[in-house]
Amino acid sequence: MTQGLTLEEVREFVEKSLSSKIPRSVVEELISVLSRYLDKLTIEDLMKIVKSVEEEYNENLVDPGEPVGIVTAQSIGEPSTQMTLRTFHYAGVRELNVTLGLPRLIELVDAKKVPSTPLTYVYLEEPYKYDRDKAMEIARKIELTRVANVVSRVDIDLVANAIILSLDPDMLRDKGVDVDTVIQVLRKSIKKADIAVNQENPYEVVIQYKEPINPLKAEKIRDRILNTKLKGIKGINKVIIQRRGNEYVLVCEGSNLRELMDVEGVDHRKIRTNNIKEVEEVLGIEAARTLLIEEIANVLEEQGLEVDIRHIMLVADMMTRTGSVKQIGRHGIAGSKESPLARASFEVTVKNLADAAVRGGVDNLKGVAESVIVGNYAPIGTAIVKLVYNPYIKVE
Amino acid sequence: MVSKRGSSVSQKILEHELVPKHEVVSLKEGLEVLKKYGIKPDQLPWIKANDPVAKAIGAKPGDIVKVVRKTPWGGEIVVYRYVVP
Numbered sequence: 001m002t003q004g005l006t007l008e009e010v011r012e013f014v015e016k017s018l019s020s021k022i023p024r025s026v027v028e029e030l031i032s033v034l035s036r037y038l039d040k041l042t043i044e045d046l047m048k049i050v051k052s053v054e055e056e057y058n059e060n061l062v063d064p065g066e067p068v069g070i071v072t073a074q075s076i077g078e079p080s081t082q083m084t085l086r087t088f089h090y091a092g093v094r095e096l097n098v099t100l101g102l103p104r105l106i107e108l109v110d111a112k113k114v115p116s117t118p119l120t121y122v123y124l125e126e127p128y129k130y131d132r133d134k135a136m137e138i139a140r141k142i143e144l145t146r147v148a149n150v151v152s153r154v155d156i157d158l159v160a161n162a163i164i165l166s167l168d169p170d171m172l173r174d175k176g177v178d179v180d181t182v183i184q185v186l187r188k189s190i191k192k193a194d195i196a197v198n199q200e201n202p203y204e205v206v207i208q209y210k211e212p213i214n215p216l217k218a219e220k221i222r223d224r225i226l227n228t229k230l231k232g233i234k235g236i237n238k239v240i241i242q243r244r245g246n247e248y249v250l251v252c253e254g255s256n257l258r259e260l261m262d263v264e265g266v267d268h269r270k271i272r273t274n275n276i277k278e279v280e281e282v283l284g285i286e287a288a289r290t291l292l293i294e295e296i297a298n299v300l301e302e303q304g305l306e307v308d309i310r311h312i313m314l315v316a317d318m319m320t321r322t323g324s325v326k327q328i329g330r331h332g333i334a335g336s337k338e339s340p341l342a343r344a345s346f347e348v349t350v351k352n353l354a355d356a357a358v359r360g361g362v363d364n365l366k367g368v369a370e371s372v373i374v375g376n377y378a379p380i381g382t383a384i385v386k387l388v389y390n391p392y393i394k395v396e
Numbered sequence: 397m398v399s400k401r402g403s404s405v406s407q408k409i410l411e412h413e414l415v416p417k418h419e420v421v422s423l424k425e426g427l428e429v430l431k432k433y434g435i436k437p438d439q440l441p442w443i444k445a446n447d448p449v450a451k452a453i454g455a456k457p458g459d460i461v462k463v464v465r466k467t468p469w470g471g472e473i474v475v476y477r478y479v480v481p
Contacts, residue, residue: 025471261408268408279414284449285477286463287414309468323442323480 022057065384072311079305111327122250123270135248139239140176144232163207233259257282292316342369406452417464426460443477457481
């Protein structure tokens with residue numbers, strides 16, 4: 001008895017019976033698989049299939065009381081012991097060092113303020129995306145250029161009360177700056193001096209001070225001049241243009257999301273950095289969580305370790321639970337545990353116990369670590385169920 | 397100029413691919429969520445009131461924010477965060 005069903009009938013039945021119980025993507029996948037066998041499918045078969053899919057799904061859910069945190073700790077901890085201790089690795093970009101492996105993993109779970117190698121990937125918008133010259137234009141605009149980058153030599157003339165900067169024509173061309181810009185920027189930052197180009201040499205800038213230069217402060221003045229910003233964005237120290245597929249991507253050493261997102265031609269939807277704290281500040285806690293998961297997964301994958309993403313998601317969820325990124329460890333998650341015994345069993349035992357004694361800390365012995373210490377059943381698995389007998393309850 | 401920049405960026409962050417969809421839920425829906433999980437509001441994960449996204453959608457302390465996350469395996473998952481000062 002073959003009675004083919006139409007795709008609409010299958011879809012309707014599956015959606016009606018499953019869509020409230022199992023995730024959207026599973027439902028879609030089931031429908032797409034079923035659509036291949038439409039002519040052989042009967043309504044009885046369909047009912048059986050739907051029922052067994054639901055059973056299978058429920059079978060694979062985490063059981064109540066399952067110690068997911070301990071499973072996560074072991075599932076990440078064991079592969080980490082296999083990681084190479086080598087700190088630096090050239091990942092894709094020859095010109096840049098990127099911290100990877102164990103040091104990077106430690107950096108991530110310790111929620112460091114600034115990563116040891118901050119990087120930003122700047123994706124570009126339409127007119128700049130496919131054109132190397134236009135991409136270069138933006139790269140020049142965002143790269144931080146100081147006076148020091150275009151100067152080949154600085155002379156301090158204490159007799160004539162002047163500081164003479166010799167500019168390097170090659171560097172000027174490379175950075176896309178001309179002598180006039182340098183002079184204008186310097187005029188803005190130095191008030192007490194006349195600034196002009198040397199008549200004999202167009203690449204020599206003379207800063208003629210009105211008051212005599214104090215020889216003791218000459219070093220300081222020199223450093224201030226050299227550190228003057230010509231153009232660019234603070235924090236973006238080096239920009240490299242990289243080709244990805246058919247578009248150009250700017251890889252920047254350093255990060256400054258807030259200002260980069262505002263630059264014209266930068267795709268503010270796709271810009272990426274590896275600085276978790278900065279993402280938290282600029283894009284919010286949920287973005288920080290997503291990035292944290294991605295970064296940890298990348299580190300592990302790069303080392304050839306297979307860790308299920310759900311474990312990493314649990315770690316990221318715990319780190320971002322309070323609305324800001326907290327490290328794992330005694331200044332973060334482990335340190336915010338309520339039980340003094342659980343804290344003492346982690347790190348700095350004596351200090352935690354002494355503090356608890358001084359302040360009259362109370363331990364309810366509800367958690368896993370405390371239960372293990374005093375020899376109770378840990379509230380894990382079946383031991384999580386508590387039964388209370390109430391002799392006063394009335395039964396009709 | 398600084399204030400102008402602030403406002404334009406706050407719209408841009410909502411479009412960023414790392415930022416999932418956030419929205420403030422109504423009181424009724426919030427109570428339903430709490431009842432479903434059997435918890436008090438502060439047992440939800442928190443989001444700070446000065447979080448850039450919370451500011452952009454105008455969430456105030458005491459609100460519950462609904463976040464629709466995209467999972468890596470293609471589905472969507474709904475989580476709630478409690479706005480704290």
